[in-house]
Amino acid sequence: MNDLYHQTIEELANKVLRLQMEDSPSRRRTYSSSSALAVTEAPTRGAATISSSDIHVECVLGLPVAHTSPFQKLPQELLVDVFAQACEGAWLLMDVARVPTLFSLLMVCVHWHKVILSTPSLWSTIRVKMTSRMKRTEDLSRALSRLTKLVRLYLHRSGSSPLTMVLHLHIPFVTERDGFLGVLAQSANRWKSVALLSVKYPPLQHILPHSSFLENLQIKDYSVGDSSLDLSGCGSLISFGCFGPLSPTRIILPWKQLKKLDLDIGTDHRDYNPFLVPVLDLCPQLDTLSLFISYTGYPLGDPIVHSRIQRLQLRSVRSASDFFSIFRRFSFPSLSTLIIGGHSYAWNINIEPFRDFLVRSSCIITHLDLGPRPASDEKVLSLLQLLPSLVSLRIEEWRPPPYIHINHQALLNEIITPKFLSALSFTDPPLIPRLRDVTFALHGRSLNEEALVTSITSRSPGKATELGVECLRSLTVEILDKVPLSSKSSFQQIRDVGIYVNTFQDAE
Template identity: 30%
Template sequence: MSNLESTLFNRSLTIERLFRATLSPSQHNTVSQFLKDAETEMRSHQIQIDKLRSQIALLENKKTNLSENIARYRSLLSPIHKLPPEVLGNVFSFACEENSFHIHPVLTPPPLSLSSVCGRWREIALTMPSLWSSMNIRFQRGWTKGGLYRQLYHLVLLFLDRSKSSPLDIVLNFKCRLIHADAIPTLAALVSHSPRWQRLVLEDIPEECLRHEVFRTLGRHRMAMLTHLESSHNGYDDTVWDDYQCHLFHDCPSLTSLKVANSGPLDHGANLPWRQIKKLEIVNAYEIDGLDLLSRCSNVEQITLERVSGMSEDGVEDEGDGEFSHIYHPISKITILAVEEDDVTCILKHSTLHELSSLEIQGADDDWDEWDASQEVIADFLHRSSCHLTTLALSKLPISDSQTISLLYLLPTLTTLSIEERTGDICTNQVFTSSFLNRLSSVTRMTTHPFLPELAHVKFTLHADELDIGVLSRALTARWVPDTQYALELGIACIQTIDIVFIEDEDEEYVENLWSSLGWMASAGARLTVSALDDCDE
């Protein structure tokens, strides 16, 4: 036993004996010395503990810092850091195509979110003015509380500053009938940058807003960059625009695209550069209004008509105030979005379009079940126009297989054909019957007038129920004639693109069967796609 251990042992025995006796003065001094020695030793131990704790804390801090560094190092090795700034900038552009400003509840616009991720992303975002050039603003009642309009104003100023000289894409949605005084600074800031406007959308705008002084100053600005203008009326009063003539957009030398919805301010005598318009879209208008608007755009090349017809809300035909102007414009493409037969015939019975090359008619899965009048009007239109139609798309229409065959015989120059069957309560094919498919496959040397001789690209969206996969396969393979000389003998073109879509997503078995029958065409050079429609695609 060492001297220290012996001393501690003797001290412990002495203390144990003293707990059983009365302390004498000498013993009291002994215990006092023991106490001082113990306190001195405890202080020495505490000093050592504090030193060790200090070392532990230092090591913990070093460990934390190393953990952060490890995370940063691993982050730098992640795939996204391998992307060049140009590629990352393109990704940002997709994320910031439409920057919606939601002040209440707060929803941060994408450019602000991206620029707050890290220093590199912030630097890229700030060096791309185009990310900040899109603003979708909805003015709502109740924003006067809590200074929400002030927040909107400062946010708009930030985007205007960071967009620098980039063309602006502005969407203004008015959910209030009157412009509140607190919204004026925001609108004034936007109007002051109107020479940079490239696309302007005025949604649900009431007359009182457009007549406001803050908009009136637009007429004094030359909007040289504006290429697309769009307006819609919120329907507070159907006749509110009758005595209003818009002169705000008369000086727009680049304006070529126009969309008018719900009898807005741009279709009642508006002072616009009508002859510049190349692309026109009219939504929800009576026949007389839609054709009057179309007649002004004498150089239009592409038109889209959605629910434009001569039927009033109660189903009574609107006779108008006089005869319609017949349309002879150089239109090359027509898209018709119809919910009733009259929507289809509206433009076609009042026009002669020699340059038309593309016609698309989209229907709806509603109670519309008449097509005879449309068939007759389309036939008359094609005969009258003598146009060389190369693209035809028919979607969800109440057209039969025989009517489709008759229509397609009128289109010998057709190269691209897209047909989509109706859905809803109808789960069988009305067009893609054996009769239609057999006609599609009837290509022989003995045919005087081949059916669709120039057809090269098809997209068929159909039901699997009662479909004969073998007949469909033969109809498509019959048009695979890569031998140029043989194709000339048959008088048909070789099919190049085939896109077959089954409407019901549970038709995977049909997808596999058709692919096993046609897959060789893909190997031979055709562009072949066979798929089933997902619920989210409908």
């Protein structure tokens, strides 16, 4: 039921975001002044006034629009989860005209206003994007000063909650920047998860070693100059990721306690045995390995063996015609979850090295996530035939990244075709007979809804026994384009046979 709960939360969060974007005239008047969010140095009256020992901060948000909550019957703990999902990925920016998502939700109704202000955990995720095109130092300083006060507000409202920090810090030097880092440093003992993105100056390397509560650290394009980053004293650190020019060999970590590792295996590591093997040998407790691969060569050397890895994620950005050859290099006996994805180039799903990997590892894969990369239904079906123990399956059709201009109306479902859907219900022996949860991310324009309904309902409680398969528990359909499904009654047919269905639009 945990997966179904999160699917419900995500669906409600999408509705919440639509509500807060449907801005009423009264709310537009509330923040139609020169500053959408006013933060002042003096205490005044307002909807969310706080005070601390060194600063009085007021968010001039006006009054909530309505007294009646859009979701009156939701318990508060569920509503908090919905708000957290709705705010996921939202940035605090230097742009004064951009109102943080959490503040917009404050304005919807009195009930939401009270819930948000009284829930420290909703303020405990701080995503700061410190980038600006401002050319005048005065404007830059003023914007950064505002951002600093905004972060102070989040830190105060979060109380003693563990903090999740995502920091994209890339601006020219100004005096206020060090003040901003000082504000962050005061909360270092509460940092639980930190992601450093494009941090072009090193002061944080003096803060991180003092984050004794830190469990997760992700680093991308982080410059420490000629020095190393000593995190050996971070006794709670269990997850580490490194991307970009900073080699993990320049970081001193408590390797033996790490359980999750996320690394970029770039073109410099085509023969990555000398690079990856020592790292994995240092991590005896590792259960999750994620690799970002940007090479196209044939892997060399003996297979890398690790007995505790349960979850493997492989991502690629190039054509990688022999991408599946990477499985020649692995032997993971405990592997149960496999995630394979990338971007804009086609796969050549080479079954032979993957089959050899399964035999060599003697592992039982129960969860598979494929995409988004172009592939054919036949290739994916041949892959699924090797995985009879699958319980959960997610397949995402390809869609181009934003920088590739293409006619989206021409995009078709290349994997989730009538042939593929038919194979799920009419093959002998049955394909993936233990399957219980399915997620399809697809193009609504080319979906054959009749084939989908026939395939899914064939695994309903009343028919699954006839096929010799387990009953399907849930179906999630993510629509990648802007074309709505033609018939909601199709999914009602699936619900009527006892299968949970969740659908939502994910068009950019």
